[in-house]
Amino acid sequence: MSETTIEKTYLSVPFEQKDEAKEAGALWDKSAKAWFAKGPDVPPALRKFLPMNEADRSLEDPRSAFRDFLRENGADLTGLPVMDGKWHRIGLAGDGKEQNASYRAFLDGVPNGQFKNFKGDEILKWQGTGPELSAPQKQKMIAEAAQTREVREKERADEQQAAAKRAFGIWANLKTWATPDNCPYLGRKQVRGFGVKLTDDGRMVVPLRDDANRIWSLQFVGDDKNYLKQGRKEGLFHTIDPNKQLEKSRDAGPKLTVIVGEGYATGADVHAATNLPTVIAFDGDNLVSTAKAIRAKYLQANILIAADDDHHLPLKSPPLPNKGLKCAQRAAEAVGGKVLAPSFTPEEKKRGLTDWNDLKQARGQDGLLTALRESFTAMQREQQQARGKGLEREREMTL
Template identity: 30%
Template sequence: MIADHFAQAIAAAGLVPPDTIHADGQLYRFSATGKRSDSAGWYVLHADGLPAGVFGCWRTGLTETWCSKAESTLTPAERQMLLEKVRAAQRQRDAEKMLIHQQAGHSAMLRWRFAQPATEHPYLAAKGVKAHGLRADSRRLLVPLRDTSGTLTSLQTIYPNGSKRLFPGGRVTGCYHAIGTLGCVLVLAEGYATGATIHEATGLPVAVAFNAGNLLAVARTLRRKFPALPIVLAADDDHTTEGNPGLTAARAAALAVGGLVAVPQFPADRPPKATDFNDLFSLAGSNAVRACFAEVMEGLDHGH
């Protein structure tokens, strides 16, 4: 059975295959984790001619191709047929993803519209920062994500205990939250509290990328928009995590756009959990944050 083999391939890739698989060349969504609320999995399966399909997960970005015959045994005509099926499946996937993004963006916009401008919130108080362009609905703090045209694409919700969630289905890649007005340099940071800390300590404009994985996409997006503007990547120094993802991502993004990297310089008695500029501010105050950027800005002035 084609469907059985296809389901086995989905399972082998670490996803939970759907109970029923349709082999009609249409795109179907399913729960990649087996949880009812999840619909991040997707697949397209063709049974005609050369049975083949494509499947993946929107959340992880996984995409895999499956063919009923081993690729090494395919004739040139079959190879061409497989390529066409894969391309058609990818077009369907992209169209579906765009639709999901549009629907989520619309829902996020409605929630944003009915929320009140935020002034105070337990999270802001805990981090010692102000609300820069934020709103709140009931107890939840809302941080907007926008693309370079200013369109709201998604929201990050921050709860009083500090837990954060991104709006399901909203477009995140390359989107950011801007703090301050554009000047002669632009700083790019991971989280809202980090970005707000940097802006409040230095007066520099900051774009918040929301996670290390989005730093590169946001850096490239902003580089396209501002070809000549110096960009400084404010790294999270994840010193206790293997591979230091924060520093690694910041360096990679800086390299891609010809930017510089600012790293928080902690005092000797640094607690293990202290990783970002907000932690530095909590431990050593605004001057310590300002000093890290003064060093980088000096490098800019000397044209390095």
């Protein structure tokens, strides 16, 4: 087992012995659906329930079989999959750090699972060839999976805390604020530096903060974009709000509007055009958790998602989903917000334009303002149409 100090040691407790385990101090984890003992030191009366002491009578280990299925279909998986019925993101072989797939698997009845490669629309299905698991076998695997997850999450939390300390030290020692004159990236994108710093080699540094303003990690932007190793990203963001509207208007209710976008250049441009507080989520995968963090802090605010339009992805072979629009729509749905999507001409699409900064550089600042107004008008029109359809359905139900 890992040397990481764990908070829970999971147990394989048969249903008919649950009262005995509870009497001996075992606790129930509703999320993991398993019993556990606090900490790594298991009381003597509970040691017989440790998974390692449970005889394995399975003819086929469904975890190994499902792992082989995932690998055969392109998944990059080294350990055993978690079979808890929940979707888990996973990488594809050859995709580096990208997680372009997900899986879920069940131990109920005959073990079975599903695999979704985001580069295609088909969901592949797997079913174990062994017999249905007995209750003790199933409970043993649930306990082992919960223990593995407990150790991984604790290790990841420790790594993220260490990265946060490194990030704070690096940020504090950077003395130069990034501007279009000293930072090649800002000069190339034609945007201002809002709360970002500069490394000695000219890269822009963007802090990743939580809703309490604590720095957890850093993004380094030059020719490429990189993050501090083992740093946290989920639910973290960078805020562009030089006039401190968020601080002044926290209790403004629906009068407060906050924009959430993916990249720094998009956020800087949208803020400059609207003068509204703008939050950078760093990528599409982080839009939902970032939007939720903003909603939790500003309960009644209007939240607009400044989307990227990855129109080139559906044209690939095999076709991929338009990730920018899809992630923006999910974020908007999660917080009751609306999407501001750029609209490109066929010629602009051929040139590879995908975000609001691309649009600004192609059409100028006035063109950006016009496009934002058009997108906002289209959003309101769709909202009114949706209300109209809802009223029609209500009238039909009353007839």
